[in-house]
Amino acid sequence: MKGLILSGGKGTRLRPITYTSAKQLIPIANKPILFYCIEALKEAGIKDIGIVVGDTKEDVMNAVGNGSLWDISVTYIEQEKPAGLAHAVLISEDFLKDDPFVMYLGDNLILGGIKGLVKEFMETSPNCHILLSKVPNPSQFGVAELHNGKIVKLVEKPEKPKSDLALVGVYMFDSYIFDAVKNIKPSWRDELEITDAIQYLIDKGYNVQPHMVKGWWKDTGRLDDLLEANKMVLDTIATRIEGLVDDESRVDLKVVIEKGAEIIKSTIRGPVIIGKNSKIINSFIGPFTSIGNKVTVKGSEVEHSIILDGSSITDIRHRIEDSLIGKDVEVSKSPLKPKAYRFMLGDHSKVGVL
Numbered sequence: 001m002k003g004l005i006l007s008g009g010k011g012t013r014l015r016p017i018t019y020t021s022a023k024q025l026i027p028i029a030n031k032p033i034l035f036y037c038i039e040a041l042k043e044a045g046i047k048d049i050g051i052v053v054g055d056t057k058e059d060v061m062n063a064v065g066n067g068s069l070w071d072i073s074v075t076y077i078e079q080e081k082p083a084g085l086a087h088a089v090l091i092s093e094d095f096l097k098d099d100p101f102v103m104y105l106g107d108n109l110i111l112g113g114i115k116g117l118v119k120e121f122m123e124t125s126p127n128c129h130i131l132l133s134k135v136p137n138p139s140q141f142g143v144a145e146l147h148n149g150k151i152v153k154l155v156e157k158p159e160k161p162k163s164d165l166a167l168v169g170v171y172m173f174d175s176y177i178f179d180a181v182k183n184i185k186p187s188w189r190d191e192l193e194i195t196d197a198i199q200y201l202i203d204k205g206y207n208v209q210p211h212m213v214k215g216w217w218k219d220t221g222r223l224d225d226l227l228e229a230n231k232m233v234l235d236t237i238a239t240r241i242e243g244l245v246d247d248e249s250r251v252d253l254k255v256v257i258e259k260g261a262e263i264i265k266s267t268i269r270g271p272v273i274i275g276k277n278s279k280i281i282n283s284f285i286g287p288f289t290s291i292g293n294k295v296t297v298k299g300s301e302v303e304h305s306i307i308l309d310g311s312s313i314t315d316i317r318h319r320i321e322d323s324l325i326g327k328d329v330e331v332s333k334s335p336l337k338p339k340a341y342r343f344m345l346g347d348h349s350k351v352g353v354l
Contacts, residue, residue: 008054084191105169111215
């Protein structure tokens with residue numbers, strides 16, 4: 001069985017971060033989202049993986065390389081423009097050939113991985129296996145309608161959803177999916193929709209099986225979901241302190257402090273991860289925060305946020321929370337006092353706070 005990870009798209013909902021980096025490389029608990037996808041496929045026994053790339057292909061290729069980091073083989077498949085998930089399948093036919101495969105959207109996270117789901121697919125041999133999860137906002141997803149446990153209809157981002165069952169960003173197919181994608185037409189979005197391709201399989205009598213996801217699942221395409229995914233992953237970490245914590249600092253609950261990091265006169269209340277060679281001085285780092293490598297936080301409070309490599313936060317009086325701060329960003333005190341702070345900053349930004 002092969003794997004197909006989709007790592008294209010422009011990530012417009014996470015701009016300005018995605019002006020300078022692929023959305024799939026934004027870190028969750030200091031690890032790129034894309035790496036979680038690769039690890040899930042590897043854990044399921046899949047070592048031959050194709051990655052569909054677009055405008056950010058160089059970033060993705062530099063981060064993943066040839067797959068040797070995971071002892072897998074990686075093939076890159078270029079998609080000239082975002083033209084739908086089914087189009088990504090179509091252009092991957094030469095790589096996938098007649099093998100069954102898992103298609104994994106590179107900005108999705110699933111608790112517990114997919115090892116059991118892959119095993120079930122291989123043992124039962126349906127033509128297609130889709131994952132479903134109840135969501136409060138189904139109009140933002142592909143939506144499935146079921147009757148007596150069987151899928152009867154799939155609709156992509158319906159204005160008036162007839163169910164709350166969203167398609168999770170992991171699909172399993174056999175080679176009949178290629179016949180389907182070759183027989184559908186572009187949608188109103190001018191894209192080949194994977195929901196239309198699966199609907200084709202259903203209408204032609206192929207075996208399409210649903211599976212309800214029991215744990216959590218996140219599509220990290222929006223800031224709120226990205227922070228929630230970070231929270232969920234951090235909640236699973238075990239305490240590991242390899243950096244320096246001075247006698248005047250306090251570290252509570254689940255906290256990871258990487259090598260070279262220094263905690264000076266500060267309180268760290270987990271779950272928190274602090275990257276290599278970062279410095280936390282006279283500060284409070286609250287729950288569900290990821291601090292990248294070579295970050296400095298001085299005289300400030302940060303909670304429920306993601307701070308990327310090389311950034312600095314200095315002498316901010318009000319607590320920063322619910323924020324995503326890019327690489328090499330400077331946030332510092334300015335003369336006038338602000339009422340509140342809420343940041344979503346792109347790489348190499350510099351902000352003076354009033």
